[in-house]
Amino acid sequence: MSIQEGRDGRFLPIVMQAQxxxxxxxxxTALLLNLVSLTAAVLILRGQGEADPxxxxxxxxxxxxxxxxxxxxxxxxHRGLLQSAPLLSLRVLWIGGFGLGMVWxxxxxxxxxxxxxxxxxxxxxxxxxxxxxxxxxxxxxTPMAMSYSLPIFISLMVSLLxxxxxxxxxxxxxxxxxxGVFIHxxxxxxxxxxxxxxxxxxxxxxxxxxxxxxxxxxRQNRRLEALANRDPLTxxxxxxxxxxxxxxxxARAAVLGEQVVLVIFDVVRFQAINDTLxxxxxxxxxxxxxxxxxxxxxxxxxxARLGGDEFxxxxxxxxxxxxxxAHADAVLEAFRSPLTWRQRxxxxxxxxxxxxxxxxxxxxxxxxxxxxxALYDAKRQERRGLREFDPELRRNAERGRMIEQDLLKAIExxxxxxxxxxxxxxxxxxxxxxxALVRWHHPTLGFIPPPEIVNAARATDQSEALTARxxxxxxxxxRKLDALGHSDITVAVNLSPRxxxxxxxxAMLERVTHAHGVEPHRLEIEITEEAILxxxxxxxxxxxxxxxxxxxxxxxxxxxHSSLAYLIGLKLDRLKIDRQFVQDVSLSETNQKLxxxxxxxxxxLSLDIVVEGxxxxxxxxxxxxxxxxxxxxxxxxxxxxxxxxxxxxxDNAGPARVERRSKTTGRTRLSLV
Ligand code: C2E
Ligand code: CA
Ligand code: CA
Numbered sequence: 039m040s041i042q043e044g045r046d047g048r049f050l051p052i053v054m055q056a057q058x059x060x061x062x063x064x065x066x067t068a069l070l071l072n073l074v075s076l077t078a079a080v081l082i083l084r085g086q087g088e089a090d091p092x093x094x095x096x097x098x099x100x101x102x103x104x105x106x107x108x109x110x111x112x113x114x115x116h117r118g119l120l121q122s123a124p125l126l127s128l129r130v131l132w133i134g135g136f137g138l139g140m141v142w143x144x145x146x147x148x149x150x151x152x153x154x155x156x157x158x159x160x161x162x163x164x165x166x167x168x169x170x171x172x173x174x175x176x177x178x179x180t181p182m183a184m185s186y187s188l189p190i191f192i193s194l195m196v197s198l199l200x201x202x203x204x205x206x207x208x209x210x211x212x213x214x215x216x217x218g219v220f221i222h223x224x225x226x227x228x229x230x231x232x233x234x235x236x237x238x239x240x241x242x243x244x245x246x247x248x249x250x251x252x253x254x255x256x257r258q259n260r261r262l263e264a265l266a267n268r269d270p271l272t273x274x275x276x277x278x279x280x281x282x283x284x285x286x287x288x289a290r291a292a293v294l295g296e297q298v299v300l301v302i303f304d305v306v307r308f309q310a311i312n313d314t315l316x317x318x319x320x321x322x323x324x325x326x327x328x329x330x331x332x333x334x335x336x337x338x339x340x341x342a343r344l345g346g347d348e349f350x351x352x353x354x355x356x357x358x359x360x361x362x363x364a365h366a367d368a369v370l371e372a373f374r375s376p377l378t379w380r381q382r383x384x385x386x387x388x389x390x391x392x393x394x395x396x397x398x399x400x401x402x403x404x405x406x407x408x409x410x411x412a413l414y415d416a417k418r419q420e421r422r423g424l425r426e427f428d429p430e431l432r433r434n435a436e437r438g439r440m441i442e443q444d445l446l447k448a449i450e451x452x453x454x455x456x457x458x459x460x461x462x463x464x465x466x467x468x469x470x471x472x473x474a475l476v477r478w479h480h481p482t483l484g485f486i487p488p489p490e491i492v493n494a495a496r497a498t499d500q501s502e503a504l505t506a507r508x509x510x511x512x513x514x515x516x517r518k519l520d521a522l523g524h525s526d527i528t529v530a531v532n533l534s535p536r537x538x539x540x541x542x543x544x545a546m547l548e549r550v551t552h553a554h555g556v557e558p559h560r561l562e563i564e565i566t567e568e569a570i571l572x573x574x575x576x577x578x579x580x581x582x583x584x585x586x587x588x589x590x591x592x593x594x595x596x597x598x599h600s601s602l603a604y605l606i607g608l609k610l611d612r613l614k615i616d617r618q619f620v621q622d623v624s625l626s627e628t629n630q631k632l633x634x635x636x637x638x639x640x641x642x643l644s645l646d647i648v649v650e651g652x653x654x655x656x657x658x659x660x661x662x663x664x665x666x667x668x669x670x671x672x673x674x675x676x677x678x679x680x681x682x683x684x685x686x687x688x689d690n691a692g693p694a695r696v697e698r699r700s701k702t703t704g705r706t707r708l709s710l711v
Contacts, residue, residue, distance in 0.1 A: 391409045547563075566592070
């Protein structure tokens, strides 16, 4: 603090209040000391036989002044003026001090022949001591000290100087110096006092603002914590809270030797509900789901919304294992009855994945991964309900991860390629086409089934790259077949139904066929009925493919529920009847009736009918009898590499076929070696 501020602070209320407090603090003692000293002075004078009426009068005046001072303090205190009017209080106090100082100063005048360094030396000591004591005591407010001390000092100095004699003159002069020193020190002490008060004020203000800031921060922290811990939409626990709680519960369970059950739910087809009804209705539905969960799980177990349509329940404590399973079952049961929200009613279904600590995982992260794997499996199987984690799921997940990780390398390299399975005319056994089927022999996992490859490609956003690779292999084969004079053989490629929604299939086909110089009519595109059922994405693209000249076939026909009118509108070339209706057709009257109906349908719509999965001569003969013309199956050939196919075609009759008897049916089966 600068001196300037210290000086400026002289009339600050806070400083004056401190000065008042400093004076009042020792006021009673000071008055008492004065009373004692005054009485002592009178007694001394009496002892010296000098107590005349003037001294008595002086003593009486002193007592009155002391009384007035005490009364004035009492008034200031009781009117609250000490705090509210510090300047007035200081004035009243220093005037009182001046009065008492004047009383003391009058003593040498009252005593006839005052001899300060002789007979009345004791009075000089008492008066000097009182004056000096006041200066030392009243350090906060100079006028207070000076108003009392100066009259006493001056009275003593004047008495000494005019008493006569060198000794008295010397003591008087010395006293003058002492007065000067006292005034100087008193002013210095006052400045120090004021600056210390200002420093204290600043320190208090700083401490106050720090306290305020601290409590603000604490309040904000509490608010943020509450916000982070609650899911604002459903008011269930948030994901953040869920993670903390799961880790804490597991740590506790580890010590107590208990179990922790984690169940994760998600809503079947929530995305579709959200898309059709709008996000605000979707949110209202999630809130209602949260309410129903809370009404079913009411034993204090934590219910959280992990995000989107994913909810979780953590069950801990006694019998957590059985309670967790019971909760999961109760939740699925509760959702069988319809939900009412925003004047709507709908039944929604949940999928659930359940995992148990310590049976399935050793820590929170792993337990969550286990419950996730179980949930994923429940969803994958499209079987509404609950799936409990088992180690097989982890192995599958690990396998899936490896497949996804290595897929791109395989597509770009030689490990993955198309193999080709011939399609033959049932009468002449002449090859009319081949179907390209993806094959991948993984270095550690071995043969990967095509549906797994297709799913992995979709999951990693590589569907286009995969199909483009198979189409490229198909084009290479077309070029080879052309060179060998087999321009009548078409090559079919499979297209996953969902690919239409992922990328422009027609543009990809155009790019690849163009690059290989292959005419579109040499390729056939096989789409399952599922694609046809999703006209939103497939309609225009299928029409575009037909117009571009590609042949179109519906794969696995009979498994879906295509609208016939829609099929006619699409100008298809072929229907491939699913293996399920073909196998053992020679023995199944139902399948025979079905094939007959489908052949009739094909004829009336001018569509080729291809039967796939023909494995026995008996079935082939039966299919031919029923009017089928084109067939595919292990009876004729399995899928093979392009090189093997060319050899097989050159061989005309195909590679040697070994006859063997089926152990189960005893019927004749023929297969490639
Ligand atoms: P799909 O299109 O119905 O293909 C026919 C499947 O039946 C092939 O299985 C083939 O090997 C098998 N098959 C052929 N003849 C017989 C038989 O006589 N008996 C038996 N039991 N099976 C026979 P694969 O190659 O395992 O393919 C399975 C499915 O994977 C295919 O069914 C197709 O939907 C899909 N797929 C295969 N390659 C591709 C591809 O390149 N792209 C896409 N999107 N899907 C493909
Ligand atoms: Ca197919
Ligand atoms: Ca098929």
